[in-house]
Amino acid sequence: MSAPTLLSQSPLIHVVAQIDFSELPKFDANDIDQLHSSLFDIGFPERVNSSIEEVEWAFKTSDTEFSHQKKRKLHRYIFKGPGQYRLIELRCDCLLFKVTDYLGHDDFLAELDKILELLPVTIPSITKALLHRLSLRYIDLIVPKEDEKLHELVDSSLLPPSLPGVDGTPLFGSTMKVLKTGKDRHFQIAFEEVQPQNQQLTKVLPDDLIEHSKECGLSIATQQHWHPINKTYGLLDINHVYLASDKPPVNTSSISKIFQELHETTSTAFWKLITEKAKQSWK
């Protein structure tokens, strides 16, 4: 969550812009081919067809009903850029733009705009879908250097309790808060305190961003002091969400404007959540 021109050792490792909309009819194979062709021209040449399973539980609410579950397979169409540092993922009810080599908000938004421009041309049905939600999410990996400790790098309000009266070895800690930041806007912030294993980083993303399928994953460039590591490190997860309560039709130009607004709040929050020591260390 920082401009690399300001922080040469930026802790930012993952940025996700997500657009959720009402479920579209099954994609026409030709439309997906056209989308691939268009994305090919703007730097996303590698296509990966994958799927995930949606599991739905219905709980028993009376003696005459049964609890039951159903599953269905949801297709994911993934288009990757060179070096595996960015991808676009299209599902029947959402679009995700994920990057791990964030070059700044202007570049990120410009690229997202290009994607949003060609989407209605290749997948016309998307303009008839109803917008549900937009979210802009930043994941920072806060790894202390040799002479640093985690609590010196982030605001104390983020840290889980240290529990000095309890005799034990830290395994994991987390904090979370959600704020309303405007009409239909929620600001979610979560922090995880993670232990390395065998002098290596273990978890580097929140659970719901972890990828399980190798061909759908992204590469994340490391910094020198990330390995070896034998002290507690942190994951800072900032997610600013716009809930389209009136569910308007998907309009790619207004989406761009909303993402700009979402970014402004998160940027301000980030700079207030890291300490002066962190700013100096990462300069």
Place this chain on the structure above:
Amino acid sequence: MQLMTTSGPQALMPACVFDTTSDGSLNLSSVHQPASELSFYSDIFNIGRDFCATLLTPKASSLLALHEMTTEKAYVFSADQVVTLAKQVTGLSIKDLAAVFEVTRQTLYNFRKFEDRIAERNWARLEAVNDVIKMLSDILPMSPGSLCKHYVYEGQTLYSLLCEKELNPSKIKNLAESLATHKSLAVRDQQYHQTSIDQLTRHG
């Protein structure tokens, strides 16, 4: 890709997979190995899910990756499994089962091949029938076959009850239990008659 993490049988956390780049340096990856069943992290994950479950409205959905990071083994079914089980338990033909699932025969074939095209209302019917079929599988020792359509109990057959728009589990249960009793008596009688025939035809 070189796997650098040593996520052994008692890995504490989901562990990031490392990549080796062309210049020999290490990159992290968004891909992680899941936490093992013995991991403390699986406990935390399950606690989180239990907490969420108490807040859920009666119907809720969750997206899970194909390789789930959980030790919970939830029963799930596919449309193909539902139709296959219904056929096994009842002995009904696909043509008759189509009426049970409130679709045409062709649509039922399509259910089994193209699950992603199944409409929400069809899923609802699949679920409802599946629950009843599971109950029947516990009651009926074998598929009733033609008795599904011919054994009458309180004015209805099992088939007619299964074709009703709103399934009535307690009526179906009562009929199935009566049918099971009837079938076991029929089997016993068959064995008795067979014994008599054996005795009559025995020589010396």
